[in-house]
Amino acid sequence: MAAGTGSDEMMRRRDNERERGGVALGALAILVVAAVIGLVQNRFSGHPLPPFASEAALRPAVASGVSYIDLAGAKAMFDATSALFIDARPPEEYDAGHVPGAVNLPSDEFAKAYARLAPTIERARALVCYCEGLTCDRSSVVANLLAARGHSHVFILFSGWDQWQAAGYPSEGSSRQ
Amino acid sequence: MMAADIERPPSTAPLSSLLWHPAAGVVARVAVGGIFVYASIGKIADPAAFARAIYAYRILHADVVNLAAIWLTWVEMLAGVLLIVGMGRRSAAAVTTGLTGLFIIAAWLAIMRGLDVECGCFLARAIEGRLGWSLLLRDLALLAVSLYAMLHPSDALSLDGLVAKPRP
Numbered sequence: 001m002a003a004g005t006g007s008d009e010m011m012r013r014r015d016n017e018r019e020r021g022g023v024a025l026g027a028l029a030i031l032v033v034a035a036v037i038g039l040v041q042n043r044f045s046g047h048p049l050p051p052f053a054s055e056a057a058l059r060p061a062v063a064s065g066v067s068y069i070d071l072a073g074a075k076a077m078f079d080a081t082s083a084l085f086i087d088a089r090p091p092e093e094y095d096a097g098h099v100p101g102a103v104n105l106p107s108d109e110f111a112k113a114y115a116r117l118a119p120t121i122e123r124a125r126a127l128v129c130y131c132e133g134l135t136c137d138r139s140s141v142v143a144n145l146l147a148a149r150g151h152s153h154v155f156i157l158f159s160g161w162d163q164w165q166a167a168g169y170p171s172e173g174s175s176r177q
Numbered sequence: 178m179m180a181a182d183i184e185r186p187p188s189t190a191p192l193s194s195l196l197w198h199p200a201a202g203v204v205a206r207v208a209v210g211g212i213f214v215y216a217s218i219g220k221i222a223d224p225a226a227f228a229r230a231i232y233a234y235r236i237l238h239a240d241v242v243n244l245a246a247i248w249l250t251w252v253e254m255l256a257g258v259l260l261i262v263g264m265g266r267r268s269a270a271a272v273t274t275g276l277t278g279l280f281i282i283a284a285w286l287a288i289m290r291g292l293d294v295e296c297g298c299f300l301a302r303a304i305e306g307r308l309g310w311s312l313l314l315r316d317l318a319l320l321a322v323s324l325y326a327m328l329h330p331s332d333a334l335s336l337d338g339l340v341a342k343p344r345p
Contacts, residue, residue: 019267022267022268023267023268023271024268024271025268026265026267026268026269026271027268027269027271027272027275029265029268030252030255030256030259030265030268030269030272031252031272033255034248034251034252034254034255034256035248035251035252037251037254037255038247038248038250038251039247041221041251042224042247045224047224047225049224049225049228049243049246049247050243051243051244051247052240052241052243052244133232133233134229134232134239137229
């Protein structure tokens, strides 16, 4: 058996292993405690997120006069041609592909585009705004601006373009022949 | 071979002592902790915005996005506070290092897939940027400092140092 430096070395190695284990256990404790604090804080906060709910909680708040519709509702309006679809995405994304008949009203250039499209928009019985996915807030920005200009029957198809494409509904634009 | 060959050349000693100076460890620890606490405050204020930011990366399923938002926010806050006060310093730094590593992977995946998303790092409009290579570099720098804080041997100015038991 090695004595002296050998056993020192072994003790040091054991100390190191113990410390590493302690660090890992501490890290795990942080993750667990954070989950508990988070759930409790969320439960009692003024604006709790449903932990397992999906899209409803992600929807941006909208002005009165604006409401969300689901894909089926939007498709029904599309089929009945009872609504004007408003694509709130930037022009290059609109050009690549959009709901057939939709007009491009980018949230970043709202005033300019609105001035151009106002006659078309005013003729429409209902307006369905959409942007790309669950995380875009462009459709709600545009819908709120439209409501502020006195338009009624303003709807948002949340996560619109993603849903529309996923459902395999028709589209027009440069990416589709 | 002479014994002197094995010893560290004396010229590197000042650099090494500067690198592992206790003050440098404290600065790194408090800086990383501060960044994480600051990042979590905006998320606590608007959890839905953070959930949207996570969803934009299209890595997690929509059903668990909210849970991840709630959890990650408080992991950031807790690890950040522990780093600042120096309690469970190494564990907290291990968490911030791991978290930053995850952010880097997520950001890299998003860039590779050509996603145009907000970073979701701070949620404060002034410093929040679109995801890109510069943000990835910023995260890599944070990863380096966080790793350094984890490996630094000094318990100076920390609660760990106050309660440390002297070795027999």
